[in-house]
Amino acid sequence: MSTLLTYISVNDGKLKRSSLEVLSRCNELAEEHGHQSDALIIDPNASEVAEKVKAYGPSTIYTIEDPIFKNHLNTPLLKALATAVDQVNPDVLAFASTESSKDILGALAANQNAAALADVSEFDLTNDGVKAKRPVMAAKIISSVESAGYPTILTVRSGSYDVVEKSGDSEIKEIPFSFDEGDLKITLKEIIGATGDKIDLSEAETVVAAGRGAKDEEGQKLVEELASLLNGAIGASRALTEAGIYDPSLQIGQTGKVVSPQLYIAVGISGAIQHVAGMANSKVIVAINKDPDAPIFDIADYGIVGDLYKVLPPFIEELKKIKGNS
Amino acid sequence: MKISVCIKQVPDVNAPIQIKEGRLIQDSDRNILNAYDASAVEAALVLQEEHEIDEIEVVLIGPEKAKETIRKALAMGADKGTHIITEDGISYDSFAYAQLLAAYFKENEYDYIFCGKQSQDTDSGLTGSMLAEFLSLPYSTNAVGLEMADGTLTVKRQGDAGQEVIEVPSPGLVTCSNDMNDPRIPSLKGIMQSKRKPVDTVSVSDMDIDLSDESIKTKITSYEEKPERKAGEKFEGEPDEIARKVAQLLDTEANVI
Numbered sequence: 001m002s003t004l005l006t007y008i009s010v011n012d013g014k015l016k017r018s019s020l021e022v023l024s025r026c027n028e029l030a031e032e033h034g035h036q037s038d039a040l041i042i043d044p045n046a047s048e049v050a051e052k053v054k055a056y057g058p059s060t061i062y063t064i065e066d067p068i069f070k071n072h073l074n075t076p077l078l079k080a081l082a083t084a085v086d087q088v089n090p091d092v093l094a095f096a097s098t099e100s101s102k103d104i105l106g107a108l109a110a111n112q113n114a115a116a117l118a119d120v121s122e123f124d125l126t127n128d129g130v131k132a133k134r135p136v137m138a139a140k141i142i143s144s145v146e147s148a149g150y151p152t153i154l155t156v157r158s159g160s161y162d163v164v165e166k167s168g169d170s171e172i173k174e175i176p177f178s179f180d181e182g183d184l185k186i187t188l189k190e191i192i193g194a195t196g197d198k199i200d201l202s203e204a205e206t207v208v209a210a211g212r213g214a215k216d217e218e219g220q221k222l223v224e225e226l227a228s229l230l231n232g233a234i235g236a237s238r239a240l241t242e243a244g245i246y247d248p249s250l251q252i253g254q255t256g257k258v259v260s261p262q263l264y265i266a267v268g269i270s271g272a273i274q275h276v277a278g279m280a281n282s283k284v285i286v287a288i289n290k291d292p293d294a295p296i297f298d299i300a301d302y303g304i305v306g307d308l309y310k311v312l313p314p315f316i317e318e319l320k321k322i323k324g325n326s
Numbered sequence: 327m328k329i330s331v332c333i334k335q336v337p338d339v340n341a342p343i344q345i346k347e348g349r350l351i352q353d354s355d356r357n358i359l360n361a362y363d364a365s366a367v368e369a370a371l372v373l374q375e376e377h378e379i380d381e382i383e384v385v386l387i388g389p390e391k392a393k394e395t396i397r398k399a400l401a402m403g404a405d406k407g408t409h410i411i412t413e414d415g416i417s418y419d420s421f422a423y424a425q426l427l428a429a430y431f432k433e434n435e436y437d438y439i440f441c442g443k444q445s446q447d448t449d450s451g452l453t454g455s456m457l458a459e460f461l462s463l464p465y466s467t468n469a470v471g472l473e474m475a476d477g478t479l480t481v482k483r484q485g486d487a488g489q490e491v492i493e494v495p496s497p498g499l500v501t502c503s504n505d506m507n508d509p510r511i512p513s514l515k516g517i518m519q520s521k522r523k524p525v526d527t528v529s530v531s532d533m534d535i536d537l538s539d540e541s542i543k544t545k546i547t548s549y550e551e552k553p554e555r556k557a558g559e560k561f562e563g564e565p566d567e568i569a570r571k572v573a574q575l576l577d578t579e580a581n582v583i
């Protein structure tokens with residue numbers, strides 16, 4: 001039987017929703033085509049994490065457990081993935097699109113002589129590979145792509161599929177693995193500005209994003225107040241991450257993260273295509289911009305034309321009232 | 327020390343695009359140096375200003391007319407170009423690009439290879455790490471900062487948890503984000519000088535590589551317009567009033583509060 005294998009991303013012991021989205025899609029495809037859907041966890045506490053993955057119903061959960069996976073390092077991760085592919089022999093190996101998976105996708109494909117499809121928004125099986133859709137040209141256009149041969153390795157944009165829980169008896173199998181630190185090709189010196197327990201941008205239900213229009217302290221304070229009131233994550237345009245005002249991990253767009261929240265509020269963002277590439281799939285978009293012709297208004301469901309310093313205080317006040325009443 | 331920068335000519339994503347019967351029709355006069363590659367060239371030039379870097383080479387795979395993009399990088403300040411010439415109208419996937427580049431680098435010297443972290447048109451971001459693997463090089467993708475000491479690169483890369491500071495020994499490979507610099511615009515002098523800088527050409531058929539169907543693992547079958555998002559309502563007027571109004575609509579109409 002053919003196997004679809006989903007790599008489960010873990011952040012500090014927490015499952016990344018985006019990888020459960022991918023697993024749910026693989027479960028669905030497996031059922032449709034009479035295949036098997038398995039999961040793979042590579043983590044210092046993989047067996048603990050495996051217990052949590054059971055709720056999403058993969059047939060087998062493969063684990064590779066080693067302290068070396070505490071931080072992202074491409075050399076051991078590639079070796080572990082190659083080991084898992086050898087053992088499981090999947091037709092498809094699917095990842096959520098994260099910085100870590102982007103770091104190794106190409107190298108793993110080269111290592112396995114396999115087809116790779118990056119950042120797809122839809123995928124399905126063909127007779128001898130995968131067909132998928134990918135946004136291209138800064139997400140202005142959708143391309144249909146096909147791969148031939150197994151395994152096909154792909155990464156999936158967050159928000160492309162729903163997470164569906166599934167009961168079933170998952171079997172947990174540990175894959176033996178060892179890594180000699182002397183084989184590390186690169187050396188990790190330090191991790192700066194780890195985002196820790198802040199709300200994960202690519203998984204947030206609400207995102208409040210700040211652009212150049214909100215570049216001073218007062219603007220940031222308003223954006224932060226709005227985000228915390230809505231229990232949302234803060235994001236930013238490149239104008240603000242480049243200026244060092246927000247951490248680069250908060251950048252949304254072609255270069256940064258892809259987000260797909262229920263509510264996206266763009267504060268002082270013009271709506272350049274490279275920014276829109278990362279947020280156009282938000283369910284409801286609100287834009288606040290003083291320029292009535294800003295391109296962001298072309299995709300906003302609710303556009304507020306005005307100075308953010310004058311608009312945000314009454315907006316926040318009204319939302320507080322609404323939250324208090326509900 | 328020698329740094330080789332892989333560059334690509336891409337269509338300008340800001341230029342109008344049409345789709346006819348599933349095919350992309352682009353304004354072929356609006357081709358540009360991939361912005362991420364431009365950042366990689368800039369990063370190499372900045373390192374050269376402070377360290378003993380004898381040569382910055384740019385390597386481009388593409389049809390004859392893509393030579394203009396090599397000239398652009400030379401005008402920015404790169405020392406020499408290598409053009410791996412492909413036939414017009416043939417397109418490769420990342421795997422084939424990486425194989426061609428690997429075949430070239432196996433025969434040529436370098437200390438570090440820089441690439442853009444992705445190509446602005448396809449956004450695949452595969453070629454760099456594929457190339458590293460084909461050459462068995464240590465690598466880091468998505469660099470947002472580079473420093474050099476004693477001939478070794480320290481890369482700041484954007485990871486999931488934060489910025490990872492990584493030492494990449496030579497020979498090694500780094501893919502660059504465009505968040506780390508503003509690529510310089512060639513001066514008139516740079517443009518004049520670029521005309522005298524050497525550009526070697528190699529044709530794919532002369533290379534020791536078999537690019538049969540085997541190596542084309544993915545293909546684009548068609549293109550379609552993205553379903554357009556319609557503009558909703560735009561509110562203009564008293565800031566107080568419109569702000570309150572939209573807040574209420576988010577609650578009662580959009581149901582997202």
Ligand SMILES: Cc1cc2nc3c(=O)[nH]c(=O)nc-3n(C[C@H](O)[C@H](O)[C@H](O)COP(=O)(O)OP(=O)(O)OC[C@H]3O[C@@H](n4cnc5c(N)ncnc54)[C@H](O)[C@@H]3O)c2cc1C
Pocket residue numbers: 210211212213214236237238239240251252253254255256257267268269270271272273274275278288289290291294306307308309361362446504
């Ligand atoms: C290859 C490439 C990749 C890129 N990737 C990304 C990416 O991933 N993410 C990204 O964001 N960008 C990216 N960019 C950059 C992008 O093209 C834009 O430059 C950037 O998004 C602009 O940010 P901004 O909208 O905040 O700033 P601006 O374009 O300067 O817009 C600021 C807006 O704020 C409004 N404003 C100013 N003051 C106020 C006020 N008081 N009240 C209300 N409104 C106000 C203005 O009217 C204006 O519309 C990329 C560019 C390239 C070339």
